[in-house]
Amino acid sequence: xxxxxxxxxxxxxxxxxxxxxxxxxxxxxxxxxxxxxxxxxxxxxxxxxxxxxxxxxxxxxxxxxxxxxxxxxxxxxxxxxxxxxxxxxxxxxxxxxxxxxxxxxxxxxxxxxxxxxxxxxxxxxxxxxxxxxxxxxxxxxxxxxxxxxxxxxxxxxxxxxxxxxxxxxxxxxxxxxxxxxxxxxxxxxxxxxxxxxxxxxxxxxxxxxxxxxxxxxxxxxxxxxxxxxxxxxxxxxxxxxxxxxxxxxxxxxxxxxxxxxxxxxxxxxxxxxxxxxxxxxxxxxxxxxxxxxxxxxxxxxxx
Amino acid sequence: xxxxxxxxxxxxxxxxxxxxxxxxxxxxxxxxxxxxxxxxxxxxxxxxxxxxxxxxxxxxxxxxxxxxxxxxxxxxxxxxxxxxxxxxxxxxxxxxxxxxxxxxxxxxxxxxxxxxxxxxxxxxxxxxxxxxxxxxxxxxxxxxxxxxxxxxxxxxxxxxxxxxxxxxxxxxxxxxxxxxxxxxxxxxxxxxxxxxxxxxxxxxxxxxxxxxxxxxxxxxxxxxxxxxxxxxxxxxxxxxxxxx
Numbered sequence: 001x002x003x004x005x006x007x008x009x010x011x012x013x014x015x016x017x018x019x020x021x022x023x024x025x026x027x028x029x030x031x032x033x034x035x036x037x038x039x040x041x042x043x044x045x046x047x048x049x050x051x052x053x054x055x056x057x058x059x060x061x062x063x064x065x066x067x068x069x070x071x072x073x074x075x076x077x078x079x080x081x082x083x084x085x086x087x088x089x090x091x092x093x094x095x096x097x098x099x100x101x102x103x104x105x106x107x108x109x110x111x112x113x114x115x116x117x118x119x120x121x122x123x124x125x126x127x128x129x130x131x132x133x134x135x136x137x138x139x140x141x142x143x144x145x146x147x148x149x150x151x152x153x154x155x156x157x158x159x160x161x162x163x164x165x166x167x168x169x170x171x172x173x174x175x176x177x178x179x180x181x182x183x184x185x186x187x188x189x190x191x192x193x194x195x196x197x198x199x200x201x202x203x204x205x206x207x208x209x210x211x212x213x214x215x216x217x218x219x220x221x222x223x224x225x226x227x228x229x230x231x232x233x234x235x236x237x238x239x240x241x242x243x244x245x246x247x248x249x250x251x252x253x254x255x256x257x258x259x260x261x262x263x264x265x266x267x268x269x270x271x272x273x274x275x276x277x278x279x280x281x282x283x284x285x286x287x288x289x290x291x292x293x294x295x296x297x298x299x300x301x302x303x
Numbered sequence: 304x305x306x307x308x309x310x311x312x313x314x315x316x317x318x319x320x321x322x323x324x325x326x327x328x329x330x331x332x333x334x335x336x337x338x339x340x341x342x343x344x345x346x347x348x349x350x351x352x353x354x355x356x357x358x359x360x361x362x363x364x365x366x367x368x369x370x371x372x373x374x375x376x377x378x379x380x381x382x383x384x385x386x387x388x389x390x391x392x393x394x395x396x397x398x399x400x401x402x403x404x405x406x407x408x409x410x411x412x413x414x415x416x417x418x419x420x421x422x423x424x425x426x427x428x429x430x431x432x433x434x435x436x437x438x439x440x441x442x443x444x445x446x447x448x449x450x451x452x453x454x455x456x457x458x459x460x461x462x463x464x465x466x467x468x469x470x471x472x473x474x475x476x477x478x479x480x481x482x483x484x485x486x487x488x489x490x491x492x493x494x495x496x497x498x499x500x501x502x503x504x505x506x507x508x509x510x511x512x513x514x515x516x517x518x519x520x521x522x523x524x525x526x527x528x529x530x531x532x533x534x535x536x537x538x539x540x541x542x543x544x545x546x547x
Contacts, residue, residue: 025516029533045518053528060511060519062341067511071518074528217340269341269512270332272383 002286003293004279006040006261008238009161009186011123013040013095013261016294017251017279020242020265021046021099021125021165022071024275026085027092033272037093038279040261043125044081044089046099047115049107051077055132061198061207066217066244067266068196070210072132073101078111082118090120099165101127101137105153112158122160126151126185129167129192131214138192141167144179155184163240166190166231168220173227174234181235189240189263190231191224217266218244225257232258232299246274248281258299305360305439309407310372311348312359314380320355323347325415326389326482326505326537329359330513332381336370343367344510344532346411346482347385349443357384360439362407386513390415390480390503390537392422397501400424401476402448403465403491405431405483409439411505415480416447427451427476429468431487435459466490476500480537482507492540502540506531 004015018041024030027042036042054074061068075081081098089096098115102108108126115124128141128150140150151164164180166173168191177188193214198207224243232239241259245251246267254262267274282294291297304310330342349358363369374380392400392415400419402412409430419426426448432438435458444450451470452460461468465487471494481491482505495502508520508531515533522531524542529535540546 023512023517025514029512029514029516054518054521056523057521057528058509059521060509060517062339064338065340067341069511069517069519074518074521266340266511269517272512272514 001283002291003295004283006294006298008123008163008240008261011095011161015040015279016255016259016261016282017275018043018097018240018261018263019268019275020263021127023265023268026089027096028088030268030272034276038276039094040279041095041097042092043097043099043263044085045075046073046101046127046130047075047078047081047111048073048101048103049078049111051075051080056209058207058209059213061213063196063198063215064219066215066219068198068208068213068215069193070132070208070213072210073130073137078114082114086118086121090118096121097123097125097163099125099127101130101133103133103137105150108150109153109157112154116158116160123163124158124160125163125165125189126154127165127192129165131167131169131193131195131212132210138167138169141176142170144175147176148179148183151180151183151185161186163187163189165192167192168223168227168243169195174230177231177235181237185237187238187240187260188231188235189242191220191227191243194220194223216244218246220244221250225253228254228259229257229301245278246270248278248285251278251282252285252297255294255297256299256301258301260298304372306436308363309439310361310363312361312371312374312380313356314359314382315354315356320350320352320357321385323350323385323414324389325392325418326411327385327387328536329357329382329384330386330510331359331371333367333370334381335373336366339367339370341367341511342383342513343371344386344513346505346536347414348410349413350417360407360410383513387532387536388534390505391539392418392480395478397478398424399474399476400426401429401479402426403429403479403481403483405465405487406437407439408483408487408505408507409444411482412480413440413443413447416444420447425449427470427474429453429465429470431465431483432459464490466494479503481505489545492543492545495540496546503537504540504543505537506535
């Protein structure tokens, strides 16, 4: 059996398989289906300083090999997380990372400071790429200067591993990734969802209450893979890859493209036990190809 | 097929079935279609513990349900069940329940009828449909209790909508369980509130995960947006923002 250990900044993960924010709740939702102890990490639902109701229903549209969502960061706020959810999440059996979002720099900083104080949360994923909120979110992540501004401010306030989640809805994701790196990010994760739209022709109406939403699932995988490959070449910090990963082979492809770890998102909805299966599948692949460590396949694409 | 657009799917399980409350649902994986990826939430229609089978009454509304309708005997279906919170009827004092259903929304009410009979209570069913063709499996429901029907074209029962039925003026009920199209549920909720009767409705929102993780299937309630899949699909009308 090969070593599956991988590193993201200061953070050592027992394996590279994480579950993507917003697709895995707080982990407990999935404990009947997967042994959470088996996972590299879970990234819990996007948390903001203040509670958010999210967007009105309908928030989801299935599209060919994918889905659009417009949840809009519904959550009960950072204090609620600390008071009511942290005690469960810290004992979930694997590393727990909190996804932090905000609508202005101050909110990001305050929420990050609050999470910094939690002993058993070793990292945050800073969401500067949510397409479903009117203010903040993706607005920060589509320009290098605003991305740098929020990452710099959070870096000063947050002392553990800082992962910055990048948007695919940009002309050049490497520029944003370099800005995040220069501003003190320990890692970048990509891709968040791609801005999309669905229409009901019979009713001549948009399907989502917000008209547009974020596309995820196998449909986005080739785009995500390309962006991970480009960004991995452009930065020195570790890259976390995601976008349509549905099985171990998909996960391995992202690692070959340069990802040090991967996140599984939409696939959790189709097979709630998929994350554990991907861990097993990566291990089988390493054994089959004679690799002694998963680190050997990071960026090992033969060009 | 039960009609031109609805069919019955019977699944036999290898493992003993878990305990299931009426109104809970299953998430069925749709295989064999390149357009459908997400599971389809389908309410549990009938449970046979001896045979270890679960029946699903399914309306064909799109590619997913159409693909499920093409399953052949012997095919395997990956299902997650039971999910959600069903109707609340255990440890509850009532004598004269009214089970109101519209279209294929009658599906979970057969399981509820089974459960109420097991508790020694004979329910009254009141179903609405466009025509007699849309009142599915009436004989199955009549085994569990009395069945009253309204149709929009008067081809079966009384003409009109369920809330127009003369039964409601003649008899007293002490609890209502309802499932069907939202306009019908709202009309039933208004009736129940006017009469001061407890009323539980089962909602049918589009879902992705089915287990409360993705937050896609929310209903705006007195407690804010909550997942229909996890906190529902059955809600007491007092919790909803429909009436006030």
